[in-house]
Amino acid sequence: MKLSPGHACQHISAAGCGIYETRPEKPCRTFKCAWLTEGDEFPEELRPDISGAIPVHDRDWYDWKVLWLYPRVAVVEPEVLAWFVDYAKPRQLPVIFYEHSWEGDDYKGMSEKALGPAKFAADVQKRPSDSDVFRSLTSD
Ligand code: SF4
Numbered sequence: 001m002k003l004s005p006g007h008a009c010q011h012i013s014a015a016g017c018g019i020y021e022t023r024p025e026k027p028c029r030t031f032k033c034a035w036l037t038e039g040d041e042f043p044e045e046l047r048p049d050i051s052g053a054i055p056v057h058d059r060d061w062y063d064w065k066v067l068w069l070y071p072r073v074a075v076v077e078p079e080v081l082a083w084f085v086d087y088a089k090p091r092q093l094p095v096i097f098y099e100h101s102w103e104g105d106d107y108k109g110m111s112e113k114a115l116g117p118a119k120f121a122a123d124v125q126k127r128p129s130d131s132d133v134f135r136s137l138t139s140d
Pocket of ligand 1: 012027028
């Protein structure tokens with residue numbers, strides 16, 4: 001199955017997946033967004049089709065476990081990002097989020113941004129990263 005960033009899957013339909021019963025194993029059956037896996041923690045309004053952002057939990061970034069946030073369209077809406085930052089802060093959990101850009105119909109790519117605790121900020125500065133924005137989640 002061919003998927004490309006910035007473009008909806010060819011099988012998507014108004015009613016959802018048009019080949020749901022026969023959808024492929026990867027990524028369709030194995031991928032689980034954090035709204036499903038951490039269902040008790042995330043409210044209904046953060047369901048990706050409502051919030052516009054797909055959270056992915058427990059991903060590795062060097063020695064860190066991070067939360068990724070992928071926008072369904074161009075960017076993660078500020079109030080959605082704010083909710084995840086409030087969730088991440090007491091857990092000292094870095095949040096890496098992405099922004100897509102287009103020129104007309106041409107997909108131009110994705111930039112990576114990060115928010116996290118002070119130790120994570122220090123690590124970002126030591127390591128190669130595509131992150132183009134970083135602010136500490138804490139004031140220390
Ligand atoms: S489940 Fe898979 S095949 Fe179906 S719409 Fe989503 S990405 Fe496409």
